[in-house]
Amino acid sequence: MGEVSDRTESLITPAGYAFTIWAAIFAGSLAWAVYQALPSQRGRVLHRRTGWPLALAFAGNALWEVLFPLIGVSQPVVPAVLLFAIVAAAALAWARVQDLRSAGLDRLLPTAVAGLLLGWVTVAAAVNVASAGVALGASATGEQARVWAVFALVAVAVLVSALVLAAQAAVGPYALAVGWGLVAIAVDGGPTVVTVSALAAAATVAVALGVRAVLRPDPASLLVG
Structure with missing residues (x-):
C-alpha cells in the first residue's frame, strides 16, 4: 500500500507514522469481538446496535486493503468509493452510541473503537480522493493542487467540527x-499553505471539542462514552 500511495501522493498525504493508529483500532476491535461474544454480553442493546455496522466497516477495510494495492493506480475510483462506504458504516455505528450511556469496557471497546475508526477513515477518505485525482491525471503540485488541498482540509474541519458540536458521546x-x-x-512537509491549513483544521476541531465539553454537564461521558 505504501508503494501505491507513493505513486499517487497528493499534497494531503499524511506522514507515514500516522498509520500506526490502526494498531489501536485493530486491537480495540479484536478485544471488542471477544467481549461482545461473552455469554453475559449476548443480547445487549449496545452490541446489537453497533455490531453489524462495525463488522461491515472492518470487512470493507479488509477488502480495501486488497483492492488498493491492486487497482489503486489503474482504477482509483473503486477504492475511493469503497472507503466512503466504510465511512458510512462507521458513522452509523458511532451515531447509534450517541443516545446510549456506557461505562467501563463499554466505553473502551465499541464506543471508543467506533469513534477512532470513524475519525481516521474520515481523514483517509479525503486523502484517498486526492490520491485518486492524482492517479487520474490531476497535478500533484502547483497552484490548483494547493487550492484543492486547502479546500479538502477546510471541508474536513467544518464537517468534523459540526459533528463534534452535535455529539452526545464518544466524541473524544x-x-x-x-x-x-x-x-x-x-x-509531512508539503507547501506552507497546506501545512498551515492542516494545523488550522486540527485547531478548529480542538476548539469545537473544548466548546462542546464546556457546554456539557457531564464532560466525561461526552469525551469517552
Missing part, C-alpha cells in the same frame, strides 16, 4: 483520530 476518540491525521498531514 473521534476528535483525537481526526486531529492525529490532520497533524500528520502538516508534518
Whole structure:
C-alpha cells in the first residue's frame, strides 16, 4: 500500500507514522469481538446496535486493503468509493452510541473503537480522493493542487467540527483520530499553505471539542462514552 500511495501522493498525504493508529483500532476491535461474544454480553442493546455496522466497516477495510494495492493506480475510483462506504458504516455505528450511556469496557471497546475508526477513515477518505485525482491525471503540485488541498482540509474541519458540536458521546476518540491525521498531514512537509491549513483544521476541531465539553454537564461521558 505504501508503494501505491507513493505513486499517487497528493499534497494531503499524511506522514507515514500516522498509520500506526490502526494498531489501536485493530486491537480495540479484536478485544471488542471477544467481549461482545461473552455469554453475559449476548443480547445487549449496545452490541446489537453497533455490531453489524462495525463488522461491515472492518470487512470493507479488509477488502480495501486488497483492492488498493491492486487497482489503486489503474482504477482509483473503486477504492475511493469503497472507503466512503466504510465511512458510512462507521458513522452509523458511532451515531447509534450517541443516545446510549456506557461505562467501563463499554466505553473502551465499541464506543471508543467506533469513534477512532470513524475519525481516521474520515481523514483517509479525503486523502484517498486526492490520491485518486492524482492517479487520474490531476497535478500533484502547483497552484490548483494547493487550492484543492486547502479546500479538502477546510471541508474536513467544518464537517468534523459540526459533528463534534452535535455529539452526545464518544466524541473524544473521534476528535483525537481526526486531529492525529490532520497533524500528520502538516508534518509531512508539503507547501506552507497546506501545512498551515492542516494545523488550522486540527485547531478548529480542538476548539469545537473544548466548546462542546464546556457546554456539557457531564464532560466525561461526552469525551469517552
